[in-house]
Amino acid sequence: MSRFLVKKVAVLGAGVMGAQIAAHLVNVKVPVVLFDLPGKDSPNGIVTKAIEGLKKLKPAPLGVASDAELIQAANYEQHLDLLKDCDLIIEAIAERMDWKRDLYQKIAPHIGAHTIVASNTSGLSITQLSEALPEALRPRFCGIHFFNPPRYMTLVELIATPATQPHILDDLETFVTSGLGKNVVRAKDTPNFIANRIGIAGMLATMKEVENFGLTPDVVDDLTGKKLGRASSGTFRTADVVGLDTMAHVIKTLQDTLSAQTDPFYSSFATPLVLKTLLDKGHLGQKTKAGFFKKVGRDIQRFDLSEGDYVPAGAKADEVYGRMLKKPAAERLKLLRNSEGAQGQFLWAILRNSFHYAAIHLASIADTARDVDFAMRFGFGMKQGPFELWQDAGWLEVAKMVQEDIDAGKALCAAPLPDWVFKGPVADAGGVHTSQGSWNPSTQQFEGKRELPVYARQHFPQDVLGAHAPQAMKSGTTLFENSALRVWTLDGEVLIASIKTKMHAISPDVTEGLMQAVDLAEKNYQGLVIWSPDEMFSAGADLQSMLPAFMVGGVGMIEGVEAELQNLMLRLRYASVPTVAAVQGLALGGGCEMAVYCAKRVAAMESYIGLVEVGVGLVPGAGGLTYIARRAAENAAASTGKDILPFLTEGFTAAAMAKVGTSALESRKLGYLLESDVVVPHKDELLFVAINEVRSMSASGYRPPHPRQFAVAGRSGLATIKGQLVNMRDGGFISAHDFHIASLIANVVTGGDINDGTLVNEAYLMTLERKAFCALLTHPKTQARIMAMMNTGKPLRN
Ligand code: NAD
DSSP: OOOOOOOOEEEEOOSHHHHHHHHHHHHTTOOEEEEEOOOSSSTTHHHHHHHHHHHHOSSOSSSSGGGGGGSEEEETTTOGGGGGGOSEEEEOOOSOHHHHHHHHHHHGGGSOTTOEEEEOOSSSOHHHHHTTSOGGGGGGEEEEEEOSSTTTOOEEEEEOOTTSOHHHHHHHHHIIIIITOOEEEEEOSSTTTTHHHHHHHHHHHHHHHHHHHTOOHHHHHHHHSGGGTSOTTTTHHHHHHHOHHHHHHHHHHHHHHOOTTTOTTGGGGSOOHHHHHHHHTTOOBGGGTBSSEEEETTEEEEEETTTTEEEEOOOOOOHHHHHHTTSOHHHHHHHHHHOOSHHHHHHHHHHHHHHHHHHHHHHHHBSSHHHHHHHHHHHHOOSSOHHHHHHHTOHHHHHHHHHHHHHTTOSSSOOOOOHHHHSSHHHHHTSSEETTEEEETTTTEEEOOOOOGGGGGOSSOOOOTTSOOOOGGGSSEEEEEOSSEEEEESSSSEEEEEEOSGGGOBOHHHHHHHHHHHHHHHHHSSEEEEOOSSSOSBOOBOHHHHHHHHHHHHHHHHHHHHHHHHHHHHHHHHOSSOEEEEEEEEEETHHHHHHHHSSEEEEEEEEEEEOOGGGGTOOOOSSHHHHHHHHHHHHHHHSSSOOSHHHHHHHHHHHHTTOBOSSHHHHHHTTSSOTTSEEESSGGGHHHHHHHHHHHHHHTTOOOOOOOOEEOOHHHHHHHHHHHHHHHHHTTSSOHHHHHHHHHHHHHHHOSSSOTTOEEOHHHHHHHHHHHHHHHHTOHHHHHHHHHHHHHSSOOOO
16 A cells, blocks of 8 residues: 655745744644745745744744744755655745746756645635646645644645646645644635635625624624634634735735626625725734734724724624524524614624525535535634534525525625525435535535545544534443443443533542443453543533532541542552543643543643642642652653652642643643653544554553552652742742642652652552642632632632
């Protein structure tokens, strides 16, 4: 079998996108060389500046900022010979057809015979771009359209030309999916492809309706953000974040490459006056700190066209529309359409426009309706794509309402909805998505997803509403289930435990259920995976569920609850079968402890792991501190110095400052993942990888570690740490209560008032942990922190 191996990638263009794409390649361990034009002062000047910039950019493009040094800097004058060793070249230079084509001619002689070349253009014709390449290269050329910020936005559109070899696209889709963790949608080679075509046309249409209904950007963003199931930044703040110049580029591509003949909505693509005014003034959005909105001190202002200046912002939508938007889809759309107020009519108008636009263009821009809905979900952060919402609300009823508006001249153009909307298979099925597949108006069929071997790695891939895709929590065989936990298996060989509580909080039911799951796994299975389908591992022990125990039995009862939790951790660690934590999203406090006590961890790139108990005035009480002490002892034992304290400092600081890794990679730096743990770029592959880890560990004759004694830093280590804490308290960096908690943490991780180098076991340290935890529970300042967290969700510093 021949396999497309990506050993090295070249990214051309170290601008906003190129530099961040290079960063993401580093995140997923792909060596990358980043090119740009030679700089004025030094040949690699432009690139080295861009690499430096990556360390400070927010949201962070790199999992670990210092990994920026792994990006190799290059320029087109000196380093073109580096291209021959690259398996993939991604071009991301400025959005100009002539510049891109010139560059292709320059690099063509240096490209390897197997290399795939792909352009990250936002919307230029891929076919026209390809014409600048020698004929022999064209079968290996295509479009690869990432979304900004590329680490976090999961959509990548792949675009073929008539000359692109099909297997090239399959190879690239495989790499982009599994290697980079993205969701691939294939788009036709039409202006701005799918997401930007529909998304930007939608933004322009929205701006037009804003004028029609006389609304202001703050109210519009309130209406068109989370409440509408879209990105929380709404319409105008999204534009500011994207950059008004970038948006203007994409609009210009629409204006230059389309016409009233090719797009009946063409007249609505004129640049809105307010946007033009902002661009003329150089207000480009976030990058120039002023766009539709501007932050002045703590206040937000909005640009007011009639004033020609910024005025106070912060107006909210009428509450009644918030309530309407919570109703089921069918009722929601009817209520909005019939509402008398401008805000409701505006909402109906933008939804109607989006249905109208998507239906008219489906056949020309995409293969199926699924590709349109996926593009809008993954590229624009919508909860549902336009076809999904339409189908959810009742296909024919909505179609009739839209057509009535078109006939009444209320829509953006007079083009009627296509025939397939009203008659034939779509009308019969009640929508474009069915369990057989999604509608392709060109073939007049419902078509299933592309089948590539890489998709076998996703047990429960995301799918569109109406496709009736298997749901994880209803699949496989359930061994036992209650409201807190489901223990089940997909294959009869590996057991899976899925936590069901809110934020996957670890309640006594979860603890007990997991204990039973380990018992069962030891009896009948190769091992246990802890995994839940939603993007969250566990936000920690359930403080709320501890309250009744505290009220009834006081601290004594809580000590029992903590002891149970500690037993669970030890059970996970010493089980005779492998236990694997499949971590994604938050793994905090008790969630972090559960992960570190499993035999192994597989973690999605977007995993945020940490011991955060200090935030509620507590210390990690379920083995977290014992883990830190043991790891320090193990690391010290493996070193030449044998001194524990240097190895302890990092773990101590992480717990005392409640540090949370901002990626799986950073969580590893904090010590919550080991080098031997696996980081998985695509979260939908997590379960597959975890199950395979259990299988291979089991097949290699897994035995749990020996329970061993280990050395602690003792009273001298404690004294050193405390000395530093005193300085911090006296210098006003931490409060007296922070000092108290940190001292208790130091007491546990050093073993307390014993000689340094004393050998202890886990049970000894866990007892210290429990005592510290319970002592803090009765402290009024800790109680105030807990109450604040439960009431406001925010930590109180006291
Ligand atoms: P940018 O302006 O930040 O960077 C462009 C880079 O191209 C610069 O580093 C510049 O030095 C280099 N460059 C300029 N002229 C050149 C030339 N003649 N030859 C070689 N290099 C040249 O742009 P960007 O936002 O990173 O966009 C890059 C590409 O990615 C564009 O095609 C754009 O449409 C596309 N894109 C942008 C976004 C976005 O949100 N910014 C999203 C998706 C795709």
